[in-house]
Amino acid sequence: MQTVTMEVKNEDVADAIRTLLGRILALDEIDAVMVPGRLPGSRSVMPLLIHDPDQLDNSDPLSPAFALNAAKQVCRLTRTATPKRVAAVLRPCEIRAFIELVKLKQGLREQVIIIGSDCPGAYPNKIFDALTREGDDSGADHGYVKRPSVDESSLSKACRACEHPMPTGADLAVCLWGVDTGREVMVDAQTDSGREILDRLGLKATPLPDQRAAAVETVVAERTRFRDSMFAETAAATDSLEKLDHYFAHCVNCYNCRTACPVCYCRQCVFETNLFDHDPLQYLSWTRRKGMIKMPTDTIFYHLTRLAHMSTACVGCGQCSNACPNDIDVMSLFRTVAHRTQAAFDYQAGRDVAERPPLSEFREHEFADTAGLHWRKEA
């Protein structure tokens, strides 16, 4: 079956998705469902791995909270083959990050049924915390949302700039845009696994509504506009080393941004090894040369190296900015550079599991003007 419809009762879209998850969890071959949900007695929304169908009441598949990119958690569940599969509810950027990690052999794609939905965006941790603290009804009350309602201007910058808010690569895509979500949501199978699952759920088949394409296009156009102005602003704010230094002036080398980054795939980062426990004389020789240095050192070195190592895999999830204790806009810079590095290799992170990461392959005949002395401007 290609597309099915799920009835929405009492305007509660999230509950319709919960019903879908319940049906999937009831299938023999599915061991558990990973889905964002409230931790009992807390406002916190985290990925929950649910086996007991009764616990699905805690799940919050449309929560505007985004505490972490769950791609690495899916890798934990799919590192090796298990007899049964799991299902996982993921945001589009989490799906893209997981696809990048599958390419790097850190997870098995076939071990998980991915359920995605059109993504209305998420709040930064601080805003979600403030909204739920006030306990107001702005769509984030207790992290529990019936309908995907978010205040666009308080969304995380990464989400406002996200031009890929559809769950490309998911087995099952929950369609919200262009659908009358007061009455129903539609679930579209995007892979053979997805179609097989839908066949067994006993739901009503339906075609996708005609107006969907236009609705998606409107969202994408708006976000692309925001993205392009973000690129321009960020490029202007970092177009010299001095400006780059200012951009990271508050950086304390905590490396939270790399810990939070789903596609910083190294088991151990070189910056966290003793290679950077320099000899005391090294610092003294630096300050002798420059007259003054900031401690800790190697801040720009770290960020430039991270850009070189992973920008071709950046999925624009914004978790680096979310994780920064000093509110540095890490995402904007990484996305700005990633856009260029991915374009250079005609690559898009997370687009297709069959594409190899640009730095793990090469061709004999390519980039002819990269080798040999080539001057941009003739002398």
Add this chain to the structure above:
Amino acid sequence: MQSFEPLIIAFVCNWCTYTAADLAGTSRLTYPSNVRLIRVMCTGMVDPQYIIKAFLEGADAVLVSGCHPGDCHYINGNFKARRRIRLLKEILPQFGFEADRLQLTWIGASDGIQFTQTMRELTERTRELGPVASRSQMVF
């Protein structure tokens, strides 16, 4: 700017470009002393990190140079290097490094003359570009 003497770091592979430099030396050919050679086993082992480090530590240009296609002693290290250079040529100019400051060349073991010419040309071009803008203002 007359007195500006650029510092150029060249990562050269043991089997080709380093051997060419050696040949230039034994043939009593000269090349500018601005160039500091760092011998590596293969251009395929030059992590982008090394190049970034060289630039941040004071290099005005960085050259990576190894075997011609088909001659790499580790089969394809030079092709991997080409992708990494392509990548850095996208990243570094964003922060004010002119793309010309980073070069990749293939100089075979018997190309002693080509080695010295390349070093001269690169030194010339780097002298024209002048020092890396605003690096001296960086405190890290």
